[in-house]
Amino acid sequence: MKTSSEVVIEPLEKNNKYIKKHRLKTDLIRCKQLYIMLVPFVLWYILFFYKPLYGLQIAFKDYNPIQGISNSPWVGLKHFKAFFTSPYAWRIIRNTFTINIMSMCTVFPLTVIFALILNEVPHKRIKSFVQTASYLPHFISTVIVAGLVVSFLSPSAGIINVLLSKLGFEKQYFLIKPEYFKPIFVAMGGWQNIGFGSIIYTSAISSIDDTLYEAARIDGAGRFRQMWHVTLPGILPTITLMFIMRLGNILSVGYEAIILLYQPSTYETADVISTFVYRRGMIDSDFSFATAVGLFNGFVGLILVTLANRISRKVSDIAVW
Numbered sequence: 026m027k028t029s030s031e032v033v034i035e036p037l038e039k040n041n042k043y044i045k046k047h048r049l050k051t052d053l054i055r056c057k058q059l060y061i062m063l064v065p066f067v068l069w070y071i072l073f074f075y076k077p078l079y080g081l082q083i084a085f086k087d088y089n090p091i092q093g094i095s096n097s098p099w100v101g102l103k104h105f106k107a108f109f110t111s112p113y114a115w116r117i118i119r120n121t122f123t124i125n126i127m128s129m130c131t132v133f134p135l136t137v138i139f140a141l142i143l144n145e146v147p148h149k150r151i152k153s154f155v156q157t158a159s160y161l162p163h164f165i166s167t168v169i170v171a172g173l174v175v176s177f178l179s180p181s182a183g184i185i186n187v188l189l190s191k192l193g194f195e196k197q198y199f200l201i202k203p204e205y206f207k208p209i210f211v212a213m214g215g216w217q218n219i220g221f222g223s224i225i226y227t228s229a230i231s232s233i234d235d236t237l238y239e240a241a242r243i244d245g246a247g248r249f250r251q252m253w254h255v256t257l258p259g260i261l262p263t264i265t266l267m268f269i270m271r272l273g274n275i276l277s278v279g280y281e282a283i284i285l286l287y288q289p290s291t292y293e294t295a296d297v298i299s300t301f302v303y304r305r306g307m308i309d310s311d312f313s314f315a316t317a318v319g320l321f322n323g324f325v326g327l328i329l330v331t332l333a334n335r336i337s338r339k340v341s342d343i344a345v346w
Contacts, residue, residue, distance in 0.1 A: 084317040097313075104317035113301065118276075121297040124207055125275045132215040132222075133271060137264060139219055140226035141252055156227075159220025167217075171285035174213050175200065200286060203294040210286065210295075214279075225267065226260055233259040265343045273330040276322045298322050 053060060079094070084104060086097040108114055139159070146152040162170070177183050180198040190196055199205045233256065241251045280299035287295035298318060306315030337343050 081316060081320055083313050084320045086313055088313040088316075090312075100313075104314045105321065107314060108318050108321070113296070116293070117296050117298050117301045120207075120294060121276050121278055121299075124210060124278050124297060127207060127211045128214060129268075129271060129275075131211060132219060133268065135215060136219050136222040137226055137260075140223040140230060140260075141256060143223065143227060144230045144256060145248060145252065156220070159223070161220075162217045163221035165217070167279070167281045168285060170213060170217055171282055174209065174286065178209070201288055201290045203291045206287065206291045206295045210282065213282065213286075226263060229260040229263040230256055261341075262343045265337055265341065269330060269333045269337060272333045273326045275329055276325050 083094055083097065085099060085101060086094070087100050087103075088094065088097045143152060143156060146155065177185055178199045180186055180196050185199070186196040197205075199209060237255045237259070238251055241255050246254065276298055278297045278299055280297070280303050283295055283297060283300050284303065287300070299322075302315045302318050302322075305311045305318070334346065
């Protein structure tokens, strides 16, 4: 026997479901052109991001291209054990963490600072010119950027060594010295990405209500105090979200630039997970081992993002999910 409250709740639940379905149908009809435009991107993600997940199982198999993924024998955690017991494992993990932490401590804050400085430029033409000039390096091929770095640091005719010699210092072959590789790589990445990375912060700044600046000026705040008390708090949610997403890639370093710059003499500080995976997977054709290392990389990134997201939610109520 149903109670009176249950009798009342059931029609309400059915009515709510009908309303939701009706709203969804209406929304699909009204915005059908937008949803049609979304289809290619959804297909792209399915084909190139979700479908390849099927191949991750070869990390737990002795993959043989002739036998295929399904027929290759299972070996459990064999490749993970081989990676962690190899003499290079902790070296490449340490190098990957070090390079990313150096980048996060320099390039990430400099990107925010650059956006704040751009916002304070009063002349629109100068501001547009600086923005355009700072965005351009991002669109230059990594091969060209690495070539420029090699040319600038050339021991014979590089501009850096020419300046050093004129100042009375000895010329240095920077690219064969392990201690110089990480600063060079981080500086190259900063030059290429700071301007382009500032776009999202510039957009966030433009969405801040002008009345907040007017109130700050009435209270006697100068340009610096307006930036500190209005602009920076206004883009803090964006900074937090970008930082959380950046943590997810803390074990991912672009192998293209490193391969173009490093040499056997700099493996000690230059070899990272992505270059190690490239050599084992593409050069040595050890696909299962390379997949296992890549899977470990992604798993660590997932853990770091989840932890950062929870901490951010508890501390500031700002989170990705």
